[in-house]
Amino acid sequence: xxxxxxxxxxxxxxxxxxxxxxxxxxxxxxxxxxxxxxxxxxxxxxxxxxxxxxxxxxxxxxxxxxxxxxxxxxxxxxxxxxxxxxxxxxxxxxxxxxxxxxxxxxxxxxxxxxxxxxxxxxxxxxxxxxxxxxxxxxxxxxxxxxxxxxxxxxxxxxxxxxxxxxxxxxxxxxxxxxxxxxxxxxxxxxxxxxxxxxxxxxxxxxxxxxxxxxxxxxxxxxxxxxxxxxxxxxxxxxxxxxxxxxxxxxxxxxxxxxxxxxxxxxxxxxxxxxxxxx
Numbered sequence: 716x717x718x719x720x721x722x723x724x725x726x727x728x729x730x731x732x733x734x735x736x737x738x739x740x741x742x743x744x745x746x747x748x749x750x751x752x753x754x755x756x757x758x759x760x761x762x763x764x765x766x767x768x769x770x771x772x773x774x775x776x777x778x779x780x781x782x783x784x785x786x787x788x789x790x791x792x793x794x795x796x797x798x799x800x801x802x803x804x805x806x807x808x809x810x811x812x813x814x815x816x817x818x819x820x821x822x823x824x825x826x827x828x829x830x831x832x833x834x835x836x837x838x839x840x841x842x843x844x845x846x847x848x849x850x851x852x853x854x855x856x857x858x859x860x861x862x863x864x865x866x867x868x869x870x871x872x873x874x875x876x877x878x879x880x881x882x883x884x885x886x887x888x889x890x891x892x893x894x895x896x897x898x899x900x901x902x903x904x905x906x907x908x909x910x911x912x913x914x915x916x917x918x919x920x921x922x923x924x925x926x927x928x929x930x931x932x933x934x935x936x937x938x939x940x941x942x943x944x945x946x947x948x949x950x951x952x953x954x955x956x957x958x959x960x961x962x963x964x965x966x967x968x969x970x971x972x973x974x975x976x977x978x979x980x981x982x983x984x985x986x987x988x989x990x991x992x993x
Contacts (some may be wrong), residue, residue, distance in 0.1 A: 717892055718828050718850035719916060721802060723941045726771050731986045732937065732993070734804065734918065735766050736947025737775040737792060743952050745974065755784070756791035762951050763792075765979035767799040769986045772828075772943050774918075777807040793825055802827040804918070804943070808854060809843070810835050817842045823849045830854065830896055830918070833880055837887060847890040855880045855908060858898025858921030877904065881911045894918055897936070899927025899944070909935040916942040922949075922985070933992035940993075946985055953981035 726732055739755050763773065773796045780789040793803045803826045809819040810832030820842035823829060828850030831840050843851045856866055856877040866877040874882075880895075887893055895912065897905050899921040905928075909917075919936040921927035922944055929944070936942040954974030 717848055717890075718802065719891065719894070719941055721827070722771065722850070722916075722943075725800075725802065726941060729768065729771065730990060731769055731771045732933065732942055732944050732989055733770055733982055733986050734772045734774045734943040734945035735762070735770045735950050735982060736806070736920075736945050737762065737773050737951065738779050738947045739788075739951070740779065740948075743948075743955070745954075754788070756788040756795075759788070759792040760795050761975045762978050763795055763799060763801070765975040766950065766982040767796075767801055769979070769982040770801050772802050772804050774804045774806050774943075774945055774947070776947070777805060790825070804828040804830070804850065804852070806830050808832045810839050812839050816840070819843075820846065828852060828894075833884070837883070840887065844887055844890065844892065847892055849892060850894055851892055852894040852896050852918045853880065853884045853887075855884065855895040856897045856901055856904045858900040858927060862898070862901075877908065878911060881908045881915075885912045885915060888915060894942075896920065899929070899932040899936075902928040902931035902935075905931050905935040909938075914938050918943045918945060920945045920947075922946055922989075929988055930992045933989050937993070944985075944989055946981075950978050950981045950985065953977040 737759050739758060775789060775792060796803050805822060805826040808830050812835060816839050823846045830852045831843055833853050868876050870879060884893055884895055894916045897908050897917045897919055899919045916938045917936040919932040922929050922932055932944045936944060954977040957973045957977045
C-alpha cells in the first residue's frame with residue numbers, strides 16, 4: 716500500500732489531518748530533558764502518548780537530531796510512532812546527485828515519507844521518487860518570509876518559480892507518491908497551486924506559531940481528502956503556558972502531568988479547528 720493510501724486510511728479513521736512536528740529544540744525543552752533525566756526520545760514518546768489520537772502523521776525535523784545522540788533519539792521516536800500506527804514524515808529537505816542522493820534516500824527504509832528540495836532537478840530526486848511505497852513531498856512555496864526571494868521570481872514563460880515547480884512535480888508523480896510543501900502563510904498561492912495540480916496532496920506548514928490560514932490550509936491543501944496541516948511548536952511546547960516554561964521539572968515522573976496534557980489538548984483543538992473546514 717502506498718504512503719498516501721495509508722495516510723488516507725489514517726485520516727478517515729481518526730478524522731484528522733494534523734501533522735505534529737516533533738522538533739525538540741534544546742533551548743525550549745524542559746529542564747529535566749536538558750539535564751538528561753528525561754532523554755529526548757522519552758520526551759517525544761510522551762508527546763506521542765498525548766497526541767497520537769489526534770495525529771494523522773508525525774513530522775520530525777532532521778535538524779533536531781543531527782548530534783551524537785540524535786540518531787538514536789530519532790530511531791526510538793519513529794519506532795514508537797509506528798507502534799501507535801502513526802506514519803512518520805521526516806522533514807529533511809534532501810536534494811543532491813549520484814551516490815549522495817541514493818544514500819540520502821536510504822532513510823526511507825525507516826520512515827514513511829520525506830521532504831525534498833527540487834533545486835538540483837529531477838535526476839537528483841529519482842532515488843526518492845523510485846520508492847513507490849513512500850511519500851515524497853517537494854518544496855514548492857514555503858511558509859517563511861524569505862521564500863519569496865526565489866520562489867516568486869517570474870520566469871520568461873510568465874510563470875513563477877513555485878508554479879514551475881508544481882507543474883514539474885506533477886510530471887514526476889508517475890508512482891502516485893508525490894506531494895508538495897505549500898505554506899499556510901501564503902493562502903493566495905495555496906489556491907493558485909491547487910488549481911495547477913488538483914490531484915497532489917499538500918503538506919501545509921505554518922498554521923501554528925506562524926499564524927497561517929487554517930481555512931485555506933484545509934480548503935486547498937487536501938486532494939480528495941488527503942493532505943497534512945502541520946503544527947510543531949504550537950503543540951509540543953504548549954505546556955510552557957501551563958507549567959511556567961522549560962524550568963518546570965514536573966515532567967520527570969508519571970505521564971508528565973500538565974506539560975504533556977497541554978500538548979494533547981493543543982493537538983485536539985487544532986484537529987477540531989481544521990475539521991470545521993473539511
